[in-house]
Amino acid sequence: MEKQNKKSEPSFYVNFKKVYARNIDSNISLLNFLRHNCKFTGTKEGCSEGDCGACSVLIFDEKGSLAPVNSCILKVGQIIDKNIVTIEGASKLSSAKPLIQALNSEAASQCGFCTPGFVMAALALKEKHKSPSESIIHDSLSGNLCRCTGYRPIVNGIQSLKEKIRLPMPINSKGPKLKTAIFGKTTYIYPDSKKELIEFISKEENYTVLSGGTDWNLEAEDSNFKQQKILFLNNIKEMSTIKTKTSSFEIGACVTLSKFEALCREFFSPFLDTIIRFGSPQIRTAATVGGNLGTSSPIGDLAPLFFVLEAQLSLLGPKGERTIPIKDFFKGYRKNALKRNELIYKVKIPKTKKEDSIFSWKLSKRYDQDISTLSLAAKFKMDKNHTIENIILSAGGVGPTPLLLDKTSKLLKDSNLRFNQNSLITALSHDISPISDLRGTAKYRSAAMVGLIKKMQRSAISGEKQHSIMSI
């Protein structure tokens, strides 16, 4: 009897041991499950919004490679059958001990509350890099905040260790996959094919579509105890993979930002500076391409990039797929073209041609792990005489939606990038309508957008990459 129950009970692996999600009264986060149910209190809650990294744990992906993730904004319903490693598990591994010793020797822990999270981030880094550069270390620690040390001892501790760290392989879960799981009044539904997905959205009305949850789970506190259905998309293989076609890439909506980052590294390298500032490694482990577009924020770090690449979105509804260009997707502040029971299924991005140049710049209060104040992306083509043949500019943070800068693009093309400042300001004033908020005033956004266009101009004229002051 008990065995039978176990089969239908949601379970996953913590520190290489199977745990069952039992006696749960709500849509519980992994962090609370670890602390309250497993009594693994080494993982800390610092902010509960995925920004401080104190709750970082490691998660293995299907290939057995390991990544840090914020357990505070990850629900237990999202990690069925996955392998999680916490500080309690990691610190017992002999392979992790040199790192812990190195951090201790540098006095990398003062109050210690952020420390387990840093150890997790550092382990993930050292699993991939033998001797990472300082810049890569900063990339890897961008999801972790420390208020005591000033970070140098942490960076030094990581640098002092010259060996890669090998971690054990995850445990493979066997047997049939769960179709549903219940956590208090929350029901998770786990379709694993397009067919099952269509079946579900054809008959159900009230549900929440969930993949990485890095946005929706922030607001979940209000609904954790309420009757709700969550349609979890990550088990549909087609939605989590990138297909390379002859002239385009088909990116499943559930492809994580980490995977997208790898794609950019190879094919869209000028975007990389922006992509590695999308959230943090912890966020990019969970956050998805479709999620970023679906939230339809005015900023949406990916949207300006996709605008200039002229991406097409494949939307799936009860009657199948339809395709629209991304410029038709955003309809207003947090509004988009998705109809009832429709979801983003794929994003198709044409490959850039040799003669195309791309540019992007993200501007935020803090360089790392911050929401853009504004952003600019551009794609342009120069002929042999250094004349602009065509140019597309797109921006985030300067209107109710991410948008194309049509008038400005025209000015840049017509003037062959030799515009004067006043005509630029006039053109921009037609394209953008920024507001004042906690990230900057409307006037600042307008002035800084002029600055970003100048950077793009310098880049186009010189053919050289424009460096941020954080990377010079």
Add this chain to the structure above:
Amino acid sequence: MALDNKNNMSVGKSHYQDSSFRQLTGRAEYIDDIPLSENTLHGALILSEIPSGMITSIETEKAKKFDPSITVITAKDIPGRNDIAPIFADEPIFAEKEVTYVGQPIGLIVASSMERARAAVNEVKIVYKKDKTPILDLDLAFKKKNFFLKPIHFERGKANEQIRQAPHKLEGSFSMGGQDHFYLETHIALAIPHENSEFTIWSSTQHPTEVQHGVSNVLNIPAAKISSKVRRLGGGFGGKESQSTIYAAIAALGAYILDKPVKLRLNRKDDMASSGKRHDFEVKYSVGFNKKGKIKGLDITLLSNAGNVCDLSAPVMSRALTHLDNCYSFKDFTARGYICKTNTVSNTAFRGFGGPQGMLAIETILERVSRFLEIDLDELRHENYYSLKNGIKTPYGQIVKNIKIEKMINEMETFAGLEKRKLLVEKFNRSQINKNQPYRKGIAFMPAKFGISFNKVSLNQAGALVHVYTDGSVRLNHGGTEMGQGLFIKVAQVVSECFNIPIDYVHISGTNTDEVPNTSATAASSGSDINGMAAWKAATVIKRRMLKHASKVFQKPPSSIEFKNGLILSGNKSMTFKELAFSCWENRISLSSTGFYKTPKISWDQEKFKGSPYFYFTWGAAVSEAIIDIDTGESRILRADIIQDCGSSLNPLIDRGQIEGGFIQGIGWLTCEELYYSPDGKLLTLGPSTYKIPGSRDVPPEFNIKLLENTPNEEKTIFRSKAVGEPPLLLSISHFLALKNAISMASETSNADLLNAPATPSKILAAVHNDHSM
């Protein structure tokens, strides 16, 4: 006193923070990690949503429908006094009728889990009668004369006459923002009721005694029945000096009413909304000076935003005013301090405690004068430094002794190569302008003098309790709290030094009011000064007894007996520390003692604003090099060189950590950390997604730190060390000056005067464009 450290057993060595390794492996226990008994309940706060008004009703039916087992607790349930204010009785734990800021606690919901309690809070509706004219900023409070206490006004000489007669004069004003502490561990308290009205309160606090008093007042139970404890804090920075008390008292009230343990842990949002921060200040000044930059007269007015209650705002203002002089002798000086009352969260202690605000004021003024005169800021400073020639008396009357300014400057020139780098920065900027590139660099030096002691004389006392057990192990307890700053290991080093035993003989125990009563807050950088001395005294009493006994055992005079590395040596005879301890017990000699210390030589008359409030000064100096992007207003610090006077450092590794961490925290205050309020007084930056503290990349890529060498404290402090907690934070002002330097070279039209703190990209671009409205 054997404070000149002849033995070098432990003191002066770089021992690790006492629980560093346990922290790195997740085994260090914070309050939220304490295993709970099954009947423990959890609280969540009901917070006010308006800045000012009256509560008409608190509707909890929906919350009770969500979970009928919850308990709602409000002001009417308080058996004792509804007040936990540290100084003036003006701070209720729950707003009863009137609310005075957005985020003010109104009530507590207790449920079987924290998540349930929070979900229930979301179902509570409060009806208010809104006050239509809340006071939300300093300007309005000043105009309406909405002040706490009588404004402070003190004068030395005749500032206004001197300003009038000076060859040059400038007037101006500027503002600096507040700062959230952003300790990684939010406020938390666990209250456990016991028989006979006894309570144990676990609270993440820098001030267990104030928690004890707060709980005692609110519950109307004698302090002797309240045991206030904390093993470690996940960061404090001043934010848990007075601010923890209210949460501890609320948890205790829940435990009292329900007769069950109650834990109250704030989520980040509630913590940032309801708890105090660094005071934002406004500065108005007029200054008269000659062509060399010698300040002839200075008149400064400081406005601080106290928030809704007075809390520690009075001593914060005192420290701000007594740091306006920094390292400069001003003979004709007038200063005023207005503590403004507003309908925003009460501001409180934060590392530096007003000192950074005072020092930023004077440094900004001098920087402006140097630009006005087109002379080098450091040359201008030379005209004004405290010296026998310029004078050594502060405007508030204390004589500045053992001045280390020249020593600092000389060492800094070798250390940082300042003069050469100033030229390189100019060269870089010229080349950027010529190539139509957007980067500009700036560089600045600054010296800093920081007064050590609590401004309130009575707080400068500490107690310790030392037990030696018969196995030779030593248990150490004192009134100081460990919040990552390394206090526990420093004090353990002192005890290890005293007995000349290895450091691991000394067991460090958590702070609690049972063992050492009537403690002062671990604050004002005083932790190791006062607790170290108290522990040294306690250990010395026991050592003296042990020595006397050893003298009997060895039949030798005490002067011929030496405690050395865990052994007791007398000629060619020896015994272990353990053997001596056991022998003392057998011979009925007490192996336990308290120790008590009060800081000598300090005096203060708040009414006249005169005296010698500081036992000694610490000295520091920094050079910062900054870069800005004039396209976007982005900035960063490229290099920092710091020299800090730690006296004879008790632990150079720990001190270095304080210097680096404090400096970066100051960089955060002055650059990326911006508290942003909605027009109706609601703080919108309620978490790290919107409130940005520095990240690892924001640290200067080149970061050189040096402790000033061969400078034992001239005053008799513990092993001649000096305090280090706060002073390095003030050195971050050098980066703000470097940013101004960069802006001043940005273009012909840029205007560095426009730069207020924090220097966000928005504010930097405004100064570059000379556009006030940006």
